[in-house]
Amino acid sequence: MSDLSLLVQMGFGALLALSVYLPLRCGQLSLATPGFYVIGGYVAALLSTRWPALSGAGTGYPLTSLALELVVAALVAAAVALVLGRPVLQLRGIYLAIATIALVEILRVLNLNLAWSGGAVGIFGIPQPFAGPGGYALATWVLLALVCWLCARLEAMRLGRAMAAIRDDELAARCMGIPSADVKLTAFVISAVIAALTGVLAAHFLNTWNARQGGFDASITTLAFVVFGGSRIWLGPVLGGLVITALPELLRPVGDLRLILFGLVILLGPILFPQGLITPERLARLQQTLRRP
């Protein structure tokens, strides 16, 4: 894998981690992210291969068409999340996790068996809006920067505070007038949109899309990003997504040992840093040390 391709994958990892992070920030262990990622990918794959008008006259796939796919994918994911979110988010803790894993699995089985999604083989020959991995890296990291900025702003807004309150004590938050069902649904919808946008870029990047892109193991991997990086401030999942995606590649020189080392990192991370690598307190301390000359 080229270095640029690795950068693209790392960006995807960080984006998916942020998608898992947002519901978790208001205490909701939702593992639906791979489902919305798959939906985004199918929107891109179907629109770009089945709708000739989008392909344009030139050599490359037009960026305007890519932008259109992103908008459609965001709308579809938001609509699905709005409809599913109300009933599903009434579940708590591990029950929510199991229900969302089930949703992802149902979607995977449906996609394996439906004609329009290309069945088990999936959809091939997804056109390329960028000439090489460089373009993808740029697009992915621009999207990542935008989402990071959104999350950072959220933390300064009342929605971010309400999310933190619900995570600490939902009943107390409700008694303070916070409509917790709406807040949780908002986080779920934003989370779905982020995953779907990532799916659009991934489908083009991989050139092919099929049901295997999202499944139970993807749910667990994306959760590991957040557990490893931390779930209390947006920088945590970003770091977790970047590092854990890159790790298998970075460990390539050690040969067969790399899978063992990878497993060790995933195992030791939460043991040594139960709240994840990055917490607001640790960040504040770091800032203080940096400021002191």
Added chain:
Amino acid sequence: MQVPSAQATAAASLLALEEVSCRFGGLLALDRVSLQVQPGEIFGLIGPNGAGKTTLFNLISGVGRPTAGSIRWSDGAINGLPPDRINRLGIGRTFQNLRLFQRLSCLENVLIGLHHSARAPLLPALLGQRSFRQSQGELRQRALELLELVDLADTARQPAGSLPYGSQRRLEIARALATAPRLLLLDEPAAGMNPIEKEELSALIRRLRSRFDLTVLVIEHHVPLMMSLCDRLAVLNFGRRIALGTPESVRHDPAVIEAYLGVSA
């Protein structure tokens, strides 16, 4: 502040409970309790442990539902409404077992209480424009004033969970006040305080009532404190309301003396 008479009619009452019962399996935690709270009064609820006082607060604040009876607020029934809706109607509460947002600072706890005052246009908020920063500054100012009112301005930046017990109780009051209630439910606000702190708290509750035009419903075990603080009192025992009236009449009520005060009288 004008104190309504004990005979004030139900029609003018702010909160009216009619034959409210609450059953947990085989346990009747509240048994046909009726009472009316008049605007502006400090209404006390006393009774031994397990009498159903907290359960009553839970029903009023929407944390639980009555199994029978009705709860009227101003002029509408509120039983069965969710807690966030009830808070928006003007009922704020604190918790006997302290339910602060432990990891968040005192200031943030109060800011969360100000949720509905913090509404800001989305775009300026996302862009961090000056208008948004200004409104956030004003919001923090209001939160700080509330903290000052309960004497916690100095600990604004500390995590709520790190405060001593008495301070946490006062922080709960500030957080509830931030939601701009007309009725404040205080569940054992003086628990864990020493006698001096208890006196100060009593004065604070009176101050808050006149400053915010509050009606206060307060649960507390310390009977002498309640006698001097409250305009009227209700006494609960095994889920039943066994007495209701002015502190003077309650003090001399034979049923109360037998069930509750008997020990100390």
